[in-house]
Amino acid sequence: MALLLEGHRIDNWIDGRRVPPQNGNYLESIEPSYAKAWIEVPDGDAADVELAVAAARSAFEGPWRQLPAMARAGHLRSVAREVAEHAEELATIESRDNGSPIAEVSAGDLPAVCEMLNYWAGAADKLHGETVQISPGSFNFTIHEPIGVCGIIVPWNSPLAILAAKVGAALAAGNTVVLKPAEQAAASILTIAELFDAAGMPPGVINVVSGRGEVVGDALVRHPDVRKIALTGSGETARIITERSAPLLKQLTFELGGKSPNIVFADAELDRAIPGVSTQAVFTGSAGQVCVAGSRLLIHASIYDEVIDRIAKHVEASVRLGDALDASTSMGPIAFHEQLEKVKRYVEIGQKEGAELVFGARFGADNFAPGDALGNGYFAAPTLFRDAHNDMRVCREEIFGPVTCAIPFEDDDEALAIANDTPYGLASGVWTCDLKRAHRFVRDIQAGAVWVNAYRMIHWAAPFGGVKDSGYGRDSGLESLRGYQQTKTAWIDLH
Ligand code: NAD
Secondary structure, eight states: OOOOOTTOBOOEEETTEEEOOTTOOEEEEEETTTTEEEEEEEOOOHHHHHHHHHHHHHHIIIIIHHSOHHHHHHHHHHHHHHHHHTHHHHHHHHHHHHOOOHHHIIIIIHHHHHHHHHHHHHHHTOOOOOEEOOOTTEEEEEEEEEOSEEEEEOOSSSHHHHHHHHHHHHHHTTOEEEEEOOTTSOHHHHHHHHHHHHTTOOTTSEEEOOSOIIIIIHHHHHOTTEEEEEEESOHHHHHHHHHHHGGGTOEEEEEOOOOOEEEEOTTSOHHHHHHHHTTTTTSOTTTTOOTTOOOEEEEEGGGHHHHHHHHHHHHHHHOOBOOTTSTTOSBOOOSSHHHHHHHHHHHHHHHHHTOEEEEOOOBGGGGSOTTOGGGGSOOBOOEEEESOOTTSHHHHSOOOSSEEEEEEESSHHHHHHHHHOSSOOSOOEEEOSOHHHHHHHHHHOOSSOOEESOOOOOOTTSOBOOSGGGEESOBSTGGGGGGGEEEEEEEEEOO
16 A cells, blocks of 8 residues: 655545546645644545446446355455554554544554454345245245445544444445545545455445535435435534435435433442543543534532532543644544634633533643644643533534533433433433433433443444434444345245
């Protein structure tokens, strides 16, 4: 694989080779730790999508579809090996491009990408249909077939992990894909695509077109040969895609945002809950740019002051803001300038709404000594509001940054009512030693995931996704294969 060098361009990956954008236009990709352009990626358009879809379609109708499942599995395993070999390089590219700390990307995302590819390889030859026993006079069975060309649209926050979850399932099920990475962080996806082909996948099985959502994403959504769109992104984009793909009746799955409640009961083990509701939930490596961020912190009134006090001490002692490529950094910058401005705006809104600032509300240079090169970067310090109300905008709208709002509650009914009083339903956390209470909350919280005495536990074997405005369909787990298949029923008359 060619090394991605600073100052270079990395072109689209179409039909097994690098292809410059047809319009000749590029976007600067900014390194958020320093707010400096470091590479260029294609600012492509419908012409590139046309080429990519044609390649994906011909790979689907040709070599890929004809392969036995074991051979598809073998290809996915080879890709996992290639990725493992280039893990350090891929982690560096992603960390530099989107600001996730290298320690987290190297130790978390890259090993997970390899595990996921192997998981999907294991699934590829276990795609069983069913026999349906209707009558002795007929033999009825189902076959789960691939859909065809799938358009996969990815956000900036964890591109490689999201790619592996979606592309792994799509390819295991026998589809081919055209990927659209986020314009703010396309480099790691543009790079990894080459490894699929280096591992021996037929050209055209995986294609990547970089560019803006309204241009490249839209062209994928409107293309008649793309039969399925899988998006990880915002609700706003999901609604636009739904509307624009309606004339073509495409299959859609959406992994969207959240405003997840993280609930600390009076009987919680606080030594575990304190990191669980702060550094693991929202003051994370990716600076809270995590869809499952526990951004509403519900605390029982009897321990409210103590928990807030302990969070402040824990965050002060353990969060180290810094260059994403520095191995000792525990929280990196916000991924790009507009997102930093959005986080700032919400912190101001919270203050105007009357939430009390416990710590944080520091941005950019305010986090560093004067003259520190990092002072230009898109940094936002962890920010905690207390005495927030669930009807404040900071408690209702997704901020996607290192900001959480503490809300007191008196009893279980009130905690549940606040937890569910949100348009979203992605994730939730419950901190309690009472087994019955834990089960009641697992039963009653409206969310795709409930973590008890844990937070942000995500595994490729466990289905992941939301309810309500957090989307539909699932990534990960065998269940997610169904999102990349269509069922055929056969009826053979035996008379
Ligand atoms: P976004 O919806 O703006 O962008 C996501 C992707 O969609 C990008 O590649 C973008 O270019 C593309 N896009 C934008 N407009 C498009 C259009 N009209 N047609 C087709 N594609 C289009 O989201 P974002 O703000 O970049 O990402 C953050 C959002 O993603 C947050 O809401 C976050 O919660 C969510 N997210 C969800 C999960 C999950 O698994 N549930 C994981 C990560 C992020």
